[in-house]
Structure formats: C-alpha cells, structure tokens
Amino acid sequence: MISALQWVRRGAAQARPDKYDLDEKEFKRINDFAAQHLADAKEELAAAQRAENEANGMAVETISEANPELSEYNLDDYDEEKPQAQESNIFSNLKGLSYYTSNREDPYITLRDEEDEDQEDLVIQATDNLLLAAKTEDDISHLEIYLYDESEENEGNMYVHHDIMLPAFPLCLEWLDFRVGRKSAVEGPGNYVAVGTFDPEIEIWDLDTVDNMYPDAVLGAQDKTKKKKGAKKSKKANNEYHTDAVMALAWNKQHRNILASASADTTVKLWDLTTQQCAHSFNHHTDKVQALAWNPIESTALATGSYDKTVVVFDSRAPDARATWKLQADVECLRWDPHDANCFYVSTDDGMVQYFDGRTGGGQPVFRLHAHDKAVSAMDVNTTVRGCIVTGSTDGSVKVWDVKDNRPSMVTSRQVKSDIGQVFSVTFCPDAPFNLAMAGSGGKVNIWDIATNGGVRRAFEGRSVIVASSKAEKEKVVAMPNDDEPESEEEMDGADIDMDDIAESDYEEEESGEDV
Structure with a gap:
C-alpha cells in the first residue's frame, strides 16, 4: 500500500548523494536516539504487563514480593541507571567499530570486487525528477525514493534510487529545502522530506x-529517559508536541523555517525548523485535522480541514480572527487555487468537490461537483495550467477536470482499480505539469502523461505550450516494474480497504452517494 506521494523538482537533489558517515558525532547522536526509544519500549512492555495482570485478576506485584529470596539482588531496580556505571544500549559496542559503505573502502579486505555497475544509477541528472512514495508492505513501512527520467532515450524510465525505513505507518509527506540537523551549517538549500506517521513525532x-x-x-520528540517510572502516556492535547497521529504537513515556502502539522489530537502546530521546537499551537477544531495548506500569496494565511466537517482559514499571526465553512461530510483534501489565491478547493468523503471564495468568510461555495460515488481521497490542482484539476477516489478511478468559468466538466477518466486499487494520492509533477503520479492500496506507482490523451489536448489547447505541441496518438502510462507476487484479490479490488480503518483508533470512513 502506498499512502502518500511527493515530487522533488529537478535540480533540487545532489548529483551524487553522500554516503552515510558514522563518525563520533553521529555515533553520539544515534546513541541518544536509541536510549530514548529503548526507554519507551520498556515503558510499553511494563504497561502491557500491568494490563495483562489486571485483565487476569492478578495483583501487580514486584519480583521481590513474588520471591522474597531474590530481594537481596534488588532486581526491581535492576534497570535503573547507576551513577557510576556507563549507560548501555544497543549501540554500546559500536564505538570501536568502523563502518565502510563498500568493500573497496575497507583496508582489511584484500580481494577487491569489481566496480559496482550500479554506481552510475545513483547519479541524479539535472533533468531527473525524484518521486517519494510512503509504502507499507507486510506491516513494514518505508519511504521509496524513485528516480524518474523522462528523456527521449529512456522514454520515462523509473526505478527505486534508494529507500528509508520508517518507524510507523506513514500518513503524509512534505518536501522542504531548509537545512536541519547535521548539515544545518552548510550554506544553500538542501533536499529533505518531513514524514508524518501514526506516531506523534515528525521525522x-x-x-x-x-x-x-x-x-x-x-x-x-519527548525525552523518554527523564520520564518518571510508571507514568502513563497522555493523549491530551498540549502546546508543545502532538499526542496522536500526524495526518498532514505543509511547508511554508516563503518563511522557509516554518512547517505546519495537523494531527488526530485535533490540534494544528507550527514548528520552527531552526530550533526544532513548536512555535504555536492552534485548537480551533473539535475532531481529527486531516488537511492543511498555506496560501500561495498571503504567506501567513493557513487553511485547515477536519473531521468535524469544517474548513477554517486564519492568519497565523492573529488566529482568533478566523473564517469557518461548514460542510456536509469529513474533509479529505484541501488545496488553494494557484491561479486565484482568494479561492480554495475542498474534497470530502461523500464524493464531493467544492470551491470556495475565501473572502466570503463562511459563505456558500462558488460551485459543487459530484466527482465520485465514493470518497474523493486524493486531489491536486495544476499549478501551470489554469483550471486543470484531478481527483482520485476509493472507487478506483482517477478523473481529470476542466474548471472553466467556474463550470467544471470532466475531460477524461481512467479506471485504475486493477493496478492501483483504491486511490490514495494523485499529484502533478512540478516540472512536467501533465505528468500525473498516482498510487494507492495496490502498492504500485504509476505516472500518467495526460497530454497523450486527445481530450486533454483539445480541452487545454492554448493554455499550455506542452499540450499544444503534443502529437502523441497513444496514451502513455509509466508503471514501476513489480517482481513481487500480485496482491490478493481483496486488496486489489479495494472494496473493503480504507485508509482511515488502518489505525487502531476510530478512524472511520462514511460513505454517501447523495448528489448535491
């Protein structure tokens, strides 16, 4: 399953990526990370044991109470930190080890391998795009970084360049170029991705x-090593960090050190990437916050959408003065119109897409579009071609729309249920605006060049040089080769899979085919 997609524009990535260097400074950093995660794991194990004992009607007793003969060994405090002893964790024995990324760099290996033929595949050309995919397979989540080469000789070649293991099921991705962490002192823009998962932390x-x-x-991140023994995790929202899943992220491209996050704990938070601390926290919603977006012109204006069936627009400098729009269903996606920054699109789980004028302050929509019979779980607005939007649904279809004079009409549609399953993400490429990336419950990424569709060329002729000059006669879809076993029939059909049902909490999806 692929739950989120994110493009990286051409030229943003380093031509030859760096190799991970486990030096003394990095060793200390990951040693601190490991200590916190180990403390958290111990806490969860103890909580599970207490819950099991209570469920079985057993008294919660210590080891010494259960067996007085063991009291002299003080096993109850065995895991407590000793002032004289050096703290140990899973990385304690790594300090004397050297890490080499290849046999060629290891001085103790005398039999050299031939130069790896795949080294050239790691080179990222200035004409290449990266496409990030948040993927979960067999309960293991990771971030796949695809390299997409659209040059004529490769005709849309796509492959996994490298990947990153993730700690929990990913819900959202956001690319940013603001340098943090190890390379924060390096001048110039970077190439980073923020990941929101079912964990309350943002990596x-x-x-x-x-x-x-x-x-x-x-x-x-909370310092779990300083938490009192036996203290329970609190789901109560606060002003410092999230306490539930992070469901949406939005980077402010004008104030580059600001990242906004929306959470199932009902709060919206602004993070200062320089200090890596929460700068502001907003609690104007009463249910999970599913979507948020910065206005492309008014850099401090933020729109948020929630499962409380409302969209709120406010200035982050004066959050008390806000406008609220009430909807008939839970919000799925939220996008500002890049061609008219006063307006925004909202998709909901009853299959509707609505277009609002932000100046009306909670007024009626400019238009309503019954786009799908099931939830519009994915939506994007073309930043180059005015009036071109795309929607994807849990019904397994993707549709391209022409919104001309505020009268939307469908240009073309594609049934992708057999390949992608339920559609969870659709996004236009920033450098080739008619290249549309699609993914969903089937676990595959497809790139559809919608300019190869005759209807698209006719509808948007004159609005884009790319479309006007396109003479392709056959529609082009680039799919990532998949050598794995095919998904089960139930997964590919997508009828019973819902992104909101994956969590153990009450993330529920309502279905309504009512026309408006």
Missing part, C-alpha cells in the same frame, strides 16, 4: 544521503 530525513540510519531531526 525529517536528508534525501541527499543514502543508507541513513536515523533522521536528521525529529520534531515533537
């Missing part, structure tokens, strides 16, 4: 380094 990974072991920064 930021350096895409220009391969074989990373830990993220360069973690927003909202």
Whole structure:
C-alpha cells in the first residue's frame, strides 16, 4: 500500500548523494536516539504487563514480593541507571567499530570486487525528477525514493534510487529545502522530506544521503529517559508536541523555517525548523485535522480541514480572527487555487468537490461537483495550467477536470482499480505539469502523461505550450516494474480497504452517494 506521494523538482537533489558517515558525532547522536526509544519500549512492555495482570485478576506485584529470596539482588531496580556505571544500549559496542559503505573502502579486505555497475544509477541528472512514495508492505513501512527520467532515450524510465525505513505507518509527506540537523551549517538549500506517521513525532530525513540510519531531526520528540517510572502516556492535547497521529504537513515556502502539522489530537502546530521546537499551537477544531495548506500569496494565511466537517482559514499571526465553512461530510483534501489565491478547493468523503471564495468568510461555495460515488481521497490542482484539476477516489478511478468559468466538466477518466486499487494520492509533477503520479492500496506507482490523451489536448489547447505541441496518438502510462507476487484479490479490488480503518483508533470512513 502506498499512502502518500511527493515530487522533488529537478535540480533540487545532489548529483551524487553522500554516503552515510558514522563518525563520533553521529555515533553520539544515534546513541541518544536509541536510549530514548529503548526507554519507551520498556515503558510499553511494563504497561502491557500491568494490563495483562489486571485483565487476569492478578495483583501487580514486584519480583521481590513474588520471591522474597531474590530481594537481596534488588532486581526491581535492576534497570535503573547507576551513577557510576556507563549507560548501555544497543549501540554500546559500536564505538570501536568502523563502518565502510563498500568493500573497496575497507583496508582489511584484500580481494577487491569489481566496480559496482550500479554506481552510475545513483547519479541524479539535472533533468531527473525524484518521486517519494510512503509504502507499507507486510506491516513494514518505508519511504521509496524513485528516480524518474523522462528523456527521449529512456522514454520515462523509473526505478527505486534508494529507500528509508520508517518507524510507523506513514500518513503524509512534505518536501522542504531548509537545512536541519547535521548539515544545518552548510550554506544553500538542501533536499529533505518531513514524514508524518501514526506516531506523534515528525521525522525529517536528508534525501541527499543514502543508507541513513536515523533522521536528521525529529520534531515533537519527548525525552523518554527523564520520564518518571510508571507514568502513563497522555493523549491530551498540549502546546508543545502532538499526542496522536500526524495526518498532514505543509511547508511554508516563503518563511522557509516554518512547517505546519495537523494531527488526530485535533490540534494544528507550527514548528520552527531552526530550533526544532513548536512555535504555536492552534485548537480551533473539535475532531481529527486531516488537511492543511498555506496560501500561495498571503504567506501567513493557513487553511485547515477536519473531521468535524469544517474548513477554517486564519492568519497565523492573529488566529482568533478566523473564517469557518461548514460542510456536509469529513474533509479529505484541501488545496488553494494557484491561479486565484482568494479561492480554495475542498474534497470530502461523500464524493464531493467544492470551491470556495475565501473572502466570503463562511459563505456558500462558488460551485459543487459530484466527482465520485465514493470518497474523493486524493486531489491536486495544476499549478501551470489554469483550471486543470484531478481527483482520485476509493472507487478506483482517477478523473481529470476542466474548471472553466467556474463550470467544471470532466475531460477524461481512467479506471485504475486493477493496478492501483483504491486511490490514495494523485499529484502533478512540478516540472512536467501533465505528468500525473498516482498510487494507492495496490502498492504500485504509476505516472500518467495526460497530454497523450486527445481530450486533454483539445480541452487545454492554448493554455499550455506542452499540450499544444503534443502529437502523441497513444496514451502513455509509466508503471514501476513489480517482481513481487500480485496482491490478493481483496486488496486489489479495494472494496473493503480504507485508509482511515488502518489505525487502531476510530478512524472511520462514511460513505454517501447523495448528489448535491
């Protein structure tokens, strides 16, 4: 299953990615990470044991109470930190080890391998795009970084350049070029991705380094080593960090050190990437916050959409003055119109897409579009071609729309249920605006060049040089080769799979085919 996609524009990635270097400074950093995660694991294990004992009607007793003869060994405090002893964890024995990314660099290996033929595949050309895919397979989540080469000789070649293991099921991705962590002192823009998962923390990974072991920064991380023994995790929202799943992220391209996050704990938070601390927290929603987006012109204006069936627009400098729009269903996606920054699109789980004028302050929509019979789980607006939007649904279809004079009409559609399953993400390429990336429950990534569709060329002729000059006669879809076994029939059909049902909490999806 692929739950989120994100393009990286051409030229943003380093031509030759760095190799991960486990030096003394990095060793200390990951040693601290490991200590915190180990403390958290111990806490969860103890909590599970207490819950099991209570369920079985057993008294919660210590080891010494169960067997008085063991009291002299003080096993109850065995795991407590000793002031004289050096703290140990899973990385304690690594300090004397050297890490080499290849046999050629290891001085103790005398039999040299031939130069790896795949080294050239790691080179990222200035004409290449990267496509990030948040993938979960067999309960293991990772971030796949695809390299997409659209040059004439390769005709849309796509392959996995490298990948990153993730700690929990990923829900959202956001690319940013603000340098954090190890390379924060380096001048110039970077190449990073922020990942939101079912964990309340936000991890930021350096895409220009391969074989990373830990993220360069973690927003909202709590120091679990200082937590009192036996203290329970609190789901109550606060102003410092999230306490539930991070469902949406939005980077402010004008104030580059600001990252906004939306969470199932009902709060929206602004993070200062310089200090890696929460700068502001907003609690104007009463249910899970599913979507958010910065206005492309008014850099401090933020729109948020929630399962409380509302969309709120406010200035982050004065959050008390806000406009609220009430909807008939839960919000799925939210996009500002890049061609008219006063307006925004909202998709909901009843199959509707609505277009609002932000100046009306909670007024009626400019238009309503019954786009699908099931939830519009994915939506994007073309930043280059005015009026071109795309929607994807849990019904397994992707549709391209022409919104001309505020009268939307469908240009073309594609049934992708047999290949992609339920559609969870659709996004236009920033450098080739008619290249559309699609993914969903089937676990595959497809790139559809919609300019190869005759209807698209006729509808948008004159609005884009790319479309006007296109003379392709056959529609082009680039699919990532998949050598794995095919998904089960139930998964590919997508009828019973829902992104909101994956969590153990009550993430529920309502279905309504009512026309408006």
